[in-house]
Amino acid sequence: MARAVPSRVLAPDDGVASSLSEQAYFAIRNLIVTLELPPGAAVREPALVAQLGIGRTPVREALRRLAQERLVEVFPRRGMFVTTVDVRDLGRLCEVRAVLEPEAARLAAERATQDDLDELHDLLAVLELRRRREDRWLIELDQRIHRTIYRASHNQFLAETLGQYYTHALRIWILALAKTDLSAAVHEHADLLDAILRGRGDRAAELMRLHVEAFEAAMRDVLLET
Numbered sequence: 001m002a003r004a005v006p007s008r009v010l011a012p013d014d015g016v017a018s019s020l021s022e023q024a025y026f027a028i029r030n031l032i033v034t035l036e037l038p039p040g041a042a043v044r045e046p047a048l049v050a051q052l053g054i055g056r057t058p059v060r061e062a063l064r065r066l067a068q069e070r071l072v073e074v075f076p077r078r079g080m081f082v083t084t085v086d087v088r089d090l091g092r093l094c095e096v097r098a099v100l101e102p103e104a105a106r107l108a109a110e111r112a113t114q115d116d117l118d119e120l121h122d123l124l125a126v127l128e129l130r131r132r133r134e135d136r137w138l139i140e141l142d143q144r145i146h147r148t149i150y151r152a153s154h155n156q157f158l159a160e161t162l163g164q165y166y167t168h169a170l171r172i173w174i175l176a177l178a179k180t181d182l183s184a185a186v187h188e189h190a191d192l193l194d195a196i197l198r199g200r201g202d203r204a205a206e207l208m209r210l211h212v213e214a215f216e217a218a219m220r221d222v223l224l225e226t
Helices: 020-033 045-052 056-068 087-111 114-129 135-152 156-175 182-187 189-197 201-225
Strands: 072-075 079-082
Touching (some): 020 156, 045 056, 056 072, 087 135, 087 201, 114 135, 114 189, 135 182, 135 189, 156 201
């Protein structure tokens, strides 16, 4: 069985929740992605209100947003449940990410500001240490790399869309955590970051495409075993 990961692994995309509704959204999303609410689990609004200490209206608004992002699903007369994960979901997710993530990497290489470059350089320095780290640390690093690249594209619509798809990919990763080598998957970002820092957009796009496709292949193998 896959190991649950502490909810702090998945922070707000920009580090700050600007409203109670956003606080509830990020908190519930964390519960889903880190498997505290596993695929197929019932989502009970009163229990979430009590657990999060946030009012019913913000929680309801958050659940509506999560339903739009296909992390929860509502069944009339049955209730609300966390969406399941299967190989077909993985394939469709890869089809979208393999198109959009390379474009984000290419744009980041062309548009990154000095602040973006400084953050990307810091991430590359961490990767180059190649120290053995625990799974939670590696997941947090992977998330930071991807979301930094999205922001560096300076296309808000692209960044927001990819943020949602990354969340789905991360949930699949955590489901497969017990059978997956996180270190290899995270450290392969080094060449990608180097390409962005050097302004080599086409190279960055190609490396990102290969990374997304390799992720899909690895996760597919794991899901087919379960």
